[in-house]
Amino acid sequence: xxxxxxxxxxxxxxxxxxxxxxxxxxxxxxxxxxxxxxxxxxxxxxxxxxxxxxxxxxxxxxxxxxxxxxxxxxxxxxxxxxxxxxxxxxxxxxxxxxxxxxxxxxxxxxxxxxxxxxxxxxxxxxxxxxxxxxxxxxxxxxxxxxxxxxxxxxxxxxxxxxxxxxxxxxxxxxxxxxxxxxxxxxxxxxxxxxxxxxxxxxxxxxxxxxxxxxxxxxxxxxxxxxxxxxxxxxxxxxxxxxxxxxxxxxxxxxxxxxxxxxxxxxxxxxxxxxxxxxxxxxxxxxxxxxxxxxx
Amino acid sequence: xxxxxxxxxxxxxxxxxxxxxxxxxxxxxxxxxxxxxxxxxxxxxxxxxxxxxxxxxxxxxxxxxxxxxxxxxxxxxxxxxxxxxxxxxxxxxxxxxxxxxxxxxxxxxxxxxxxxxxxxxxxxxxxxxxxxxxxxxxxxxxxxxxxxxxxxxxxxxxxxxxxxxxxxxxxxxxxxxxxxxxxxxxxxxxxxxxxxxxxxxxxxxxxxxxxxxxxxxxxxxxxxxxxxxxxxxxxxxxxxxxxxxxxxxxxxxxxxxxxxxxxxxxxxxxxxxxxxxxxxxxxxxxxxxxxxxxx
Numbered sequence: 001x002x003x004x005x006x007x008x009x010x011x012x013x014x015x016x017x018x019x020x021x022x023x024x025x026x027x028x029x030x031x032x033x034x035x036x037x038x039x040x041x042x043x044x045x046x047x048x049x050x051x052x053x054x055x056x057x058x059x060x061x062x063x064x065x066x067x068x069x070x071x072x073x074x075x076x077x078x079x080x081x082x083x084x085x086x087x088x089x090x091x092x093x094x095x096x097x098x099x100x101x102x103x104x105x106x107x108x109x110x111x112x113x114x115x116x117x118x119x120x121x122x123x124x125x126x127x128x129x130x131x132x133x134x135x136x137x138x139x140x141x142x143x144x145x146x147x148x149x150x151x152x153x154x155x156x157x158x159x160x161x162x163x164x165x166x167x168x169x170x171x172x173x174x175x176x177x178x179x180x181x182x183x184x185x186x187x188x189x190x191x192x193x194x195x196x197x198x199x200x201x202x203x204x205x206x207x208x209x210x211x212x213x214x215x216x217x218x219x220x221x222x223x224x225x226x227x228x229x230x231x232x233x234x235x236x237x238x239x240x241x242x243x244x245x246x247x248x249x250x251x252x253x254x255x256x257x258x259x260x261x262x263x264x265x266x267x268x269x270x271x272x273x274x275x276x277x278x279x280x281x282x283x284x285x286x287x288x289x290x291x292x293x294x295x
Numbered sequence: 296x297x298x299x300x301x302x303x304x305x306x307x308x309x310x311x312x313x314x315x316x317x318x319x320x321x322x323x324x325x326x327x328x329x330x331x332x333x334x335x336x337x338x339x340x341x342x343x344x345x346x347x348x349x350x351x352x353x354x355x356x357x358x359x360x361x362x363x364x365x366x367x368x369x370x371x372x373x374x375x376x377x378x379x380x381x382x383x384x385x386x387x388x389x390x391x392x393x394x395x396x397x398x399x400x401x402x403x404x405x406x407x408x409x410x411x412x413x414x415x416x417x418x419x420x421x422x423x424x425x426x427x428x429x430x431x432x433x434x435x436x437x438x439x440x441x442x443x444x445x446x447x448x449x450x451x452x453x454x455x456x457x458x459x460x461x462x463x464x465x466x467x468x469x470x471x472x473x474x475x476x477x478x479x480x481x482x483x484x485x486x487x488x489x490x491x492x493x494x495x496x497x498x499x500x501x502x503x504x505x506x507x508x509x510x511x512x513x514x515x516x517x518x519x520x521x522x523x524x525x526x527x528x529x530x531x532x533x534x535x536x537x538x539x540x541x542x543x544x545x546x547x548x549x550x551x552x553x554x555x556x557x558x559x560x561x562x563x564x565x566x567x568x569x570x571x572x573x574x575x576x577x578x579x580x581x582x583x584x585x586x587x588x589x590x
Contacts, residue, residue: 025445030470034445034453085412088385090404109385110456113408114449117380117415121444124419128437134430141423141436149416150320150329154409158329161405175325 005285009052016051016072017043023073023126024119037107037115038122042080045098049218049290050075050184054192056282057207061196067132071140071191074127078148078184081119084112086157120148136198140191147187156180160246168247174216181222182215189283202275209272210283217265218290223248224258229295266291300580304347311346311367312338318368318421319414332402332410333417337375340393344513344585345370345479349487351577352502356491362427366435366486369418373443373479376414379407381452415443431493435486442482451475455541463542469511476517477510484578497570504567505578512560513585518543519553524590561586 020042027036051072058068087094087102088109095105104112127141146152156179163176189211193199199207227250249258269287273280315337322331346367353363382389382397383404390400399407422436441447451474458471484506488494494502522545544553564582568575 029446031445031450031453031457033457034450038445081412085408088408090383090408111453113380113383113385114453114456117376117411117443118445118449120412120415121440121447121449124436125440125444128433128440134433138423138429138433138436141419141433145416145420145423148412149420150326150333150413151324152416154413154416155326155329158326158406158409161409162326162328 001285001289005282008282009285009289012052012055013048015069016048016076019069019073020076023070024077024122033107034111034114034118037103037111038119040100040106041084041103041115042077042119045100046076046080047293048076049286050079050188052286053185053188053211053283054195056280056286057189057192058195059282060193060276060279063192063196064132066130067137067195068192070126070130071195072188074123074144075184075188075191077119077123077126078144078153081116081123082153082157082184084119085116088112091157091161123148132195136194140194143187143190143194147183152179152183152187153181156183163247165245166247168252170252173247173249173252177216177219178212181219182212185215185218186211206272206275210269210287213265213269213272214287214290217262217269217287220249220258220262220265221291221293223250224255224262225293225295226250227255262291296580296584300577303577304580304584307347307350308343310364311343311371314364314368315371318365319372319417328402329406329409329413332398332406333414335395335401336379336398336410337372337414340395341371341375342588343371344581345374345483347581348480348483348506348578349490351575351581352484352487353490354577355488355571355574358487358491359427361425362432362490363487365421365425366483366490369422369439370479370483370486372414372418372421373439373448376411376418377448377452377479379414380411383407386452386456418443427490431489435489438482438485438489442478447474447478447482448476451478458542460540461542463547465547468542468544468547472511472514473507476514477507480510480513481506501567501570505564505582508560508564508567509582509585512557512564512582515544515553515557515560516586516588518545519550519557520588520590521545522550557586 021039024038024042025035027039029035054072054075055068083097084103086092087097088104095102100106102112103115107115123144124141127144128137148154156176159176160180163172168176186208189207190199190204193203193207226248249261253261266287270284273283316334319333319337320330322334324330349367349370350363378392379398381387382392383399390397395401397407398410418439419436422439423432443449451471454471455475458467463471481503484502485494485499488498488502521543544556548556561582565579568578
């Protein structure tokens with residue numbers, strides 16, 4: 001990891017924290033209890049992979065700052081809401097997230113439900129406010145809504161739920177992850193690039209290939225970490241997928257083949273970026289980071 | 296109720312059903328289970344008050360059909376998702392809605408959670424797709440997101456939850472309903488009018504007054520019906536608010552004063568529409584309908 005990338009990443013994560021704090025109503029705003037819980041869910045935690053992808057893709061075409069900030073915050077709010085709902089007793093029933101009690105444990109289930117609902121609405125509000133070309137912004141709303149919905153993230157969750165205890169093929173497992181985590185990662189890359197200019201079909205295809213590769217790599221690494229790391233390192237309950245009898249790349253391919261797959265996917269991601277030259281440096285670095293991360 | 300209004304209303308309700316069926320992915324679309332449940336939640340039921348308000352307000356300025364259809368479906372999807380989540384065990388724990396088993400009873404809790412999440416995303420997708428001036432459509436996304444979120448519908452739900460068993464003042468009860476149901480009814484009126492043209496401050500203020508009055512009237516009538524009608528007529532469990540020890544207009548003002556309040560609010564709504572002349576006829580009729588409804 002270069003110093004330039006490390007510095008940029010730390011600055012971007014800090015900026016994302018500041019932006020989320022600004023874009024979610026203050027804890028004093030009525031209803032205070034809900035806003036307090038929304039801030040608990042979204043602030044002070046997480047690797048901010050999606051905002052990093054937005055900002056890194058924004059460098060491809062010198063996208064304006066205000067639009068990137070909003071796109072980044074919106075993707076992170078969608079991600080944060082999905083974690084809150086995913087952790088609820090009727091879904092994964094998890095008590096620990098980012099090293100802290102999950103929202104329904106810290107508050108209660110009804111609050112967790114509303115926190116997720118309100119964060120999703122807030123994501124679309126933040127993205128649709130501010131400066132920028134209305135046509136471009138409306139297209140960005142479409143990309144985010146598509147990625148968040150029933151043929152994107154929510155659809156992936158539904159397939160995941162229906163897959164517990166089943167022997168999935170590799171293709172089925174891949175489809176599930178392409179929706180569950182891949183759709184929003186892809187949207188993050190596209191939103192960053194779209195903040196800069198109207199994309200050509202060739203540019204969209206290259207970014208799609210990149211995003212699909214890192215999205216899948218991200219999940220493969222997640223499965224590897226879930227099988228090998230401890231809860232303190234992960235900030236969430238380790239070994240949970242195996243305990244829940246969920247299909248994973250590790251259970252399907254084994255540990256070593258999963259690690260190799262992640263490296264192959266990372267190479268595919270690098271190749272897809274050739275179209276963009278040196279402007280894509282931080283997207284290259286993020287692909288490496290995703291494969292090499294330890295938590 | 297005039298024949299013209301009755302015919303228009305029936306046609307609009309049918310059109311809304313067709314539109315929702317078109318705008319929610321087919322039950323054969325993967326994941327089929329989720330789309331089947333989304334359709335169960337949104338189709339074949341409900342008075343479609345919000346779509347009726349969208350289309351009635353659309354007549355003020357001859358709004359184009361495609362935009363109205365999308366705005367109407369979007370408001371109804373937000374409404375339908377809120378009912379699905381509201382009925383869940385961690386919220387109101389209700390087994391009956393629109394005369395049918397609620398989504399978490401018919402399917403399961405996890406599916407109900409995802410159905411609501413996916414319907415919200417679908418609302419923003421449908422509104423942001425299709426024809427129309429991008430700047431106007433982006434403004435409509437903002438209005439819907441604001442109405443759905445933490446200072447709108449979700450905020451009202453949070454206040455409602457926190458109010459159970461408390462002795463609210465009339466002002467506090469009004470504030471809760473202004474957010475919980477009022478915000479989305481207001482958005483429906485605004486979205487319909489905004490589909491036609493950029494609103495002046497005077498027009499927005501008049502529509503706000505109208506929407507606030509019918510929104511509150513709607514809730515007062517809801518409380519009256521909850522206290523007086525039976526479950527079969529309502530299509531949901533009657534007497535639930537009292538059983539849950541929730542503050543209502545009936546518990547605060549009594550039955551007769553609540554009925555009088557609804558009539559006063561309806562008069563206020565009619566006065567606010569004077570600015571728009573005869574184009575507002577169906578908005579007048581809807582105000583009457585809301586106060587006179589029996590379910």
